[in-house]
Amino acid sequence: MKKDAYLAAFINALIIGFSFLFVKLALTVTDPLNILAHRFTVAFVAASIPVIFGWTRLHITFKDILPILPLSLFYPVMFFTFQTFGLQYISSSEAGIITAVIPIFTMILASLFLKEYSSLQQKASLLLSVSGVIYIFVMKGINFKSASFSGTILILLSALSSAGYNVLARKFTKKYKVLDLTYMMSFIGFLSFNIISIADHIIKGTINVYFKPFASPLFVISILYLGVLSSLITSLLSNYALSKIQASNMSVFGNLSTLITMIAGVIFLNESLSYYHIIGAVMIIAGIIGMNFMHKKNNAHI
Numbered sequence: 339m340k341k342d343a344y345l346a347a348f349i350n351a352l353i354i355g356f357s358f359l360f361v362k363l364a365l366t367v368t369d370p371l372n373i374l375a376h377r378f379t380v381a382f383v384a385a386s387i388p389v390i391f392g393w394t395r396l397h398i399t400f401k402d403i404l405p406i407l408p409l410s411l412f413y414p415v416m417f418f419t420f421q422t423f424g425l426q427y428i429s430s431s432e433a434g435i436i437t438a439v440i441p442i443f444t445m446i447l448a449s450l451f452l453k454e455y456s457s458l459q460q461k462a463s464l465l466l467s468v469s470g471v472i473y474i475f476v477m478k479g480i481n482f483k484s485a486s487f488s489g490t491i492l493i494l495l496s497a498l499s500s501a502g503y504n505v506l507a508r509k510f511t512k513k514y515k516v517l518d519l520t521y522m523m524s525f526i527g528f529l530s531f532n533i534i535s536i537a538d539h540i541i542k543g544t545i546n547v548y549f550k551p552f553a554s555p556l557f558v559i560s561i562l563y564l565g566v567l568s569s570l571i572t573s574l575l576s577n578y579a580l581s582k583i584q585a586s587n588m589s590v591f592g593n594l595s596t597l598i599t600m601i602a603g604v605i606f607l608n609e610s611l612s613y614y615h616i617i618g619a620v621m622i623i624a625g626i627i628g629m630n631f632m633h634k635k636n637n638a639h640i
Contacts, residue, residue: 343582350575351591355598357568358430359606361422364560368551370422373561375535376551378414380565381573382528385521398518403526406519409510410526413503414569418527420496427489429609434599435474436493438622441589442467443501448585451505463628470621477614503576504585511581520574527569596623 364373388394425433442464448454475490510519539545551557579588600619603609 340582343579346575347579347583347588347591348594350572350579351594352598353567353572353575354592355434355595356602357564357572358421358425358433358599359602360560360563360568361425362430362603362607364551364557364564365422365426367554367557367560370419370426371531371535371538372548372551373422373564374418374531376561377418377564377569378524378527378531380561381569382524384566384570385524389521394517396518396521397515398522402514402518402522406510406514406522407526409503409506409519410523410530412499412506414523414527414573415530416499417496417503418569420492420499424489424492424496427485428493429603430607431600431603431609431611431615432474432490433493434596434603435615435619435622436471436490437497437500437599438592438596438619438626439467439471439494440497440500440504440592441626443498444504444585444589447501447505452508452585454584459628463625465625466628467622467625470618470625473621474614474618477612477618501589504580504589507577507580508585511577516574516577516581519577520570523573523577524570592626 361373389396421433428436445454445460445464478486514522536545536548539548551561576588596619600611600615604611
């Protein structure tokens with residue numbers, strides 16, 4: 339069963355790796371709130387089809403919304419909100435590199451809340467990864483008032499939200515079935531982002547153009563990828579993986595997402611990748627691999 343969990347984590351990382359590319363493409367058509375609303379409308383519709391036709395049966399009710407709400411606030415609400423707005427200000431390659439710190443945040447939170455303790459070697463690896471992020475910031479030149487810095491902070495908050503989800507999901511996947519949990523998370527994302535986006539359009543007096551982005555084939559392709567694959571399927575895969583393996587083990591697959599995001603940004607979006615990005619990325623990934631494969635001798639309690 340653990341082999342299936344690792345395969346799920348691997349596929350999840352592949353999908354997420356390309357998601358930054360499609361968010362950047364969607365941002366050329368419309369604003370972040372529109373993207374989030376339509377993304378989760380597509381995700382919820384896709385999740386509802388097998389339920390409506392009776393292909394799958396849910397064992398969950400609307401009464402479960404409140405207990406699941408804390409998990410859904412971390413993912414999808416905060417994670418995708420910070421990610422989408424952050425990608426307005428920095429390249430997808432940079433965002434992918436910064437997102438590589440998710441395993442670091444996960445390890446810290448897991449040690450606090452799941453009692454997954456780390457060894458001295460893992461702490462040293464953690465320091466190496468953090469140094470890689472700091473190195474990139476220093477080489478770029480830190481400007482606390484720049485849009486780039488704002489984007490970096492937003493992506494870091496997105497990474498922290500993902501780590502919070504990784505830890506919380508370990509608890510929730512023991513209480514709820516994976517399909518039920520995924521469906522409810524999609525519903526909460528759909529409800530939250532559509533309410534916010536519609537309210538924003540009403541305030542601006544632009545509600546008549548709410549569905550206008552769908553006139554763009556580029557947007558349709560992007561939102562289908564983001565809604566079906568990068569929202570619904572990744573939630574399903576990550577919930578399944580986290581029901582079988584430790585949060586820290588799951589998060590290591592973010593390394594693959596980072597590499598794919600960097601490569602996709604350079605190839606498809608013509609983003610520039612400086613030597614210090616590569617050095618920093620190597621430091622981050624080396625640290626994360628060391629953190630996850632220098633196993634602690636025994637102190638993990640799940």
